Amino acid sequence: MKLLYWLDEWLTHSRSQQQVQLPMVGGDLVGDVFVKYEFIDVNKPLLFTFSPAGTNILEQDLHDDFAPWGYRLAKKQQVNVISFQHLGKSNWFRSRNLIFFLEQLAMLLEPFKYRLGYGLSRGGFAVGAFANLLQLDQVLLFHPVSTKNQAIAPWDDRSSTALAQQFDWESNYYDLDLGKAKGYIIYDPTNNIDRLHAKRYPELTHLRVFGMGHGTHATYLNKFGFYKQVAVDFIRHQQIDIAQFRQQTKTLRFKEEYYQSLNKANAYSKHRLGLLSTAHNILIDEKEAHVQEHQAQIDVQPLIDIAIKHQDDHPQDAIQLLEMAQQLVPNDPSVEYKLRQLL
Incomplete structure (x- = not known):
């Protein structure tokens, strides 16, 4: 000693x-x-x-x-x-x-x-x-x-x-x-x-x-x-830093690969798989709310403006830009309207 x-x-x-x-x-x-x-x-x-x-x-x-x-x-x-x-x-x-x-x-x-x-x-x-x-x-x-x-x-x-x-x-x-x-x-x-x-x-x-x-x-x-x-x-x-910790864990939990790995590691245990399924379902709802929250903050107007500017000379590029905007903000009426015009 x-x-x-x-x-x-x-x-x-x-x-x-x-x-x-x-x-x-x-x-x-x-x-x-x-x-x-x-x-x-x-x-x-x-x-x-x-x-x-x-x-x-x-x-x-x-x-x-x-x-x-x-x-x-x-x-x-x-x-x-x-x-x-x-x-x-x-x-x-x-x-x-x-x-x-x-x-x-x-x-x-x-x-x-x-x-x-x-x-x-x-x-x-x-x-x-x-x-x-x-x-x-x-x-x-x-x-x-x-x-x-x-x-x-x-x-x-x-x-x-x-x-x-x-x-x-x-x-x-x-x-x-x-x-x-x-x-x-x-x-x-x-x-x-x-x-x-x-x-x-x-x-x-x-x-x-x-x-x-x-x-x-x-x-x-x-x-x-x-x-x-x-x-x-x-x-x-x-x-x-608790705020940073919670942000880090939220980001980790939103990764599907994370749950795939957990399920693989616990394949032998029905009990644990059940718990993971419960946790995963909770996080799916949380993720959807998280995405909707951030979508509400996204401004796609610059994408729409560029698409309009180039719709005559490069219609396919304009369509791709508008489709990208539609993915960012689904159900936005202005994006849907412009896409219907070009398609």
């Missing part, structure tokens, strides 16, 4: 001397979790990231350049970072070695005055469970999981819940404990289990994205920069 020894010695210096000793980069293997860290500036935020399911690394996969989930993103934003990467598939950050490490670590972080947490699904559970211990100020959670304790969340009947019962869900840090932390939780309200987990985070700002599912579509969403841009804003500014 090189990090603990280094921090313990580092704390004996004055703040100015602490800064001189940075940057500090390293990695530790703590039981079934790999920890990688980089400290660059004692005056900048310290970000904690915990890996989600699907990043199933084994100990033999580790190498000098290996970066846990979220680590490179933090480096690009030039903040201090400690990233926790679970090893193996069924790993919920419940090992006694890790908990002891975190308890010791929490006592050695006094120089870092502002602390952030970022996690998705299983990683979001860890951020929420250790937030108070690590004295986090702001958190960003995607696809929330508050606990796998079946007495607290009996409605979480995912297969991952049954697998998770091999761990202790009654000792310390088995449930969310945000402490003073505020921040954001982002989830799909049509996913009933996610919605119920999210309700257990009333302290956070809830941002809902219909049809995003529970993390099975991260690659597709990343195609549109969804996760990355939200995380970058959070890390850089410790807040999310």
Whole structure:
């Protein structure tokens, strides 16, 4: 546990001397979790990231350049970072070695005055469970999981819940404990289990994205920069521009390719396909209203003027311009009238 020894010695210096000793980069293997860290500036935020399911690394996969989930993103934003990467598939950050490490670590972080947490699904559970211990100020959670304790969340009947019962869900840090932390939780309200987990985070700002599912579509969403841009804003500014976020998600949801990808990813589940169909129908109505709203603001008069100007010499071009105008503003009487004249 090189990090603990280094921090313990580092704390004996004055703040100015602490800064001189940075940057500090390293990695530790703590039981079934790999920890990688980089400290660059004692005056900048310290970000904690915990890996989600699907990043199933084994100990033999580790190498000098290996970066846990979220680590490179933090480096690009030039903040201090400690990233926790679970090893193996069924790993919920419940090992006694890790908990002891975190308890010791929490006592050695006094120089870092502002602390952030970022996690998705299983990683979001860890951020929420250790937030108070690590004295986090702001958190960003995607696809929330508050606990796998079946007495607290009996409605979480995912297969991952049954697998998770091999761990202790009654000792310390088995449930969310945000402490003073505020921040954001982002989830799909049509996913009933996610919605119920999210309700257990009333302290956070809830941002809902219909049809995003529970993390099975991260690659597709990343195609549109969804996760990355939200995380970058959070890390850089410790807040999310909610108006911009809603505009971004509305644009994403209007893409038919988005729903095609979601349906393909959930082809095995009639229940999820039903939820997606409900969300899609809601968005079809919303999209139509959105298009009508913008059509009302479109001025096609310049297209009509050009068509009239060239209708004698280039009638086919004039017709194409008017047809384009008709697509922009269907049922506009002036466009229909001119088209009837030329056809």
